Amino acid sequence: MRGRWCTARERRAGAWRGRSSTAVRLGAVAVVLGTTAAVGPAPAARAAGDGAPAVTPSPYAFADGARTVEGARSTADAVRLTPGTVHRSSLPSSGKVNYRLVLDATSSAYVSVTAVPPPGSTVSVIDGLKVSVQDAEGNSCSSDTANFGAARSPHPIAAWGMREIAPTKSLCQKAGAYYVSVERADPEGSSPGAWDLELFATTEPPTAKTGATSAPRVWNSATPQPLQGEPERRRGGAGFARATPLDQGVWRDDIRPGQTLFYEVPVDWGQQLAVTADLGSSDSAGTGYASGALDLALYNPARGRAAVVSVGYDGDQNSGSLPPLPPVDHANRYGALAQVNAMRFAGSYYLVAHLARDVADTFGDGPFRMTLRVRVEGEPRSGPGYTEESRPEGVFDVSEQDREAAAEGVPAPGDDTAMRVIAVGGIGTGSALLVGLGVWTLVARRRSAA
Structure with missing residues (x-):
């Protein structure tokens, strides 16, 4: 083992x-x-054996010890989120829910919200999650939307909001209360009912020296050849908190229609990440085509989405790569493109793979063979020189423990081998x-x- x-x-x-x-x-x-x-069986399944109705377990593994909070309809009643702490909440079918952050005038803050539609629900192409941040005067600090996409397959998705301290910004720079608003992007055409939420708040301390105020203009933007070699088995986790560590290599896993798997890759300052996902051919006799069958998203250490690639499927093997990503650099935050802007700090980058539920209609329940080809290039270099600790501590660092965990792997919960x-x-x-x-x-x- x-x-x-x-x-x-x-x-x-x-x-x-x-x-x-x-x-x-x-x-x-x-x-x-x-x-x-x-x-063994989920608690709901065991209860069903005693005569209770069967309940489908959640497709997402929430962080252990997450603090449960209730989103408020009015900002006046908003519950305070604690940076460095994972919170659990819910989102109704319509309308906003609000949460509060109390921030200083020197640290940047990020809030990532993961939405989990209930099993068996339906979602539209444009439905999804919208997260925005405003200051106490109602000024907009940021806004982000994540959609389910063409496959219309319900699965955990995440969007993030931020309050950035930057010399190029004039709004949202004061100390005080800030409000995080969460709502569905477009519930029309989707199943009614609440979604579970997981909220992860982080703070990034200031740097000792003022750095560049524009993103690096020169970096290797060519798509590298996918890494070759015999794949090694790694089983993905069921949530950000259960993500399976990976380092550079070729990794094999099985994925079923409707399933979402999580992995994390440590990427240090100055290193460049490239990922290709292969979906193996089906052993069924089904014919047809599933648009956006395999969805692979990349999230940064604050759980902000950096890039995504969708792979169509007709029963034969197919492959897709994330768009070219720049080396991790503090100044990337000034980039206009998401895949540049989000590569702003070192730490664990998350790969989230989802196989569309409708794949089962044509090609069966699987499992389907998925291969992740992960390349991490460049020697680690020193960071920007933070003056304080982040919250949570070490979230924007890569330690030797992180590298060791990625090299060895950590069995996901339920791994029979472990x-x-x-x-x-x-x-x-x-x-x-x-x-x-x-x-x-x-x-x-x-x-x-x-």
């Missing part, structure tokens, strides 16, 4: 800060043991602990021998 259970997300939350690699691995066994009882360590019929807690320690020791010895 490959993998390490101490992820970049846990490090940023401070839960693993200061521990040795050995302690991390010992703690990992405890985590596995602690979650054994949760392996659970075989302790999921032996009737195994006791003490025996499971010994087995887990034995596995970690064996892995360490093999690495030393290598």
Whole structure:
């Protein structure tokens, strides 16, 4: 078994800060043991077996410990969001819901909102999520919209809002209250009913020196050849908080119609990311064409969308690449294009793959073979010199722990391979602990021998 259970997300939350690699691995066994009882059918499925009606589980894994808040119709009643903390809320079919940020006059702030339509719902091409930020005087600071697209397949989507401190801006530069408004882009033609929301607020501290006020004009914008090689298996997670780390390489996963998988790639200052997604041919006899069958989106460390590519499917293999992305640079924030503007800080970049639900109508339930070819070019360089810590801490950094997690991978929840360590019929807690320690020791010895 490959993998390490101490992820970049846990490090940023401070839960693993200061521990040795050995302690991390010992703690990992405890985590596995602690979650054994949760392996198996979802609670709704178990309840159904006792005579209760079956309930389809959520297609999205929300962050553990997320603080539940209620969006307010009026800004006067808006609940305050805490930067560095994940919040959970809901969005009604119509109208806005509002949240509040209290900001200083030196730090930039970002709020990413992930919307999760309920399973079985229908969505229109232009429906989606709109997120905007205003100051206390009603001035607009930013606005972003994410749509479901031509496939009309309901799945988790994210849009972000921001309050930027920049010498090129005159509005939204004061300290005080700011309001985050969330609404559906166009609910007409989509199923009524509330959507679940996950809100992630971050702050970016000022830099010691004033840098460039325009995006770099010269960078390699040529699309590189997709990385070749024998693919290695990595199973994607079911949410941003469960994203599976990847580093440069060729990665293979299975994806089913209607499923969304999450991965994260550490990209440091000065490094350039390129990703190609391949969808393998179908083993069914179905014929037809699914427009935008595979959707691959890239989100930055603040969960702001940077780029997207859609791959059509007719049953034969097909491939698509993200548009050329610049090297990560603090000055990219002054770029006009999203794929430049969003590549503004180092950290974990998220790849989110969704296979349209309608693919099953023609080509069956799958699973379908998906290959991600991830290339990270360039040597890491020093960052812009932040004067303070971000919130959450380390979100705009790449550490050695991040690189190690990406190289080794972290099993996603429900990964049968990971659970075989302790999921032996009737195994006791003490025996499971010994087995887990034995596995970690064996892995360490093999690495030393290598």
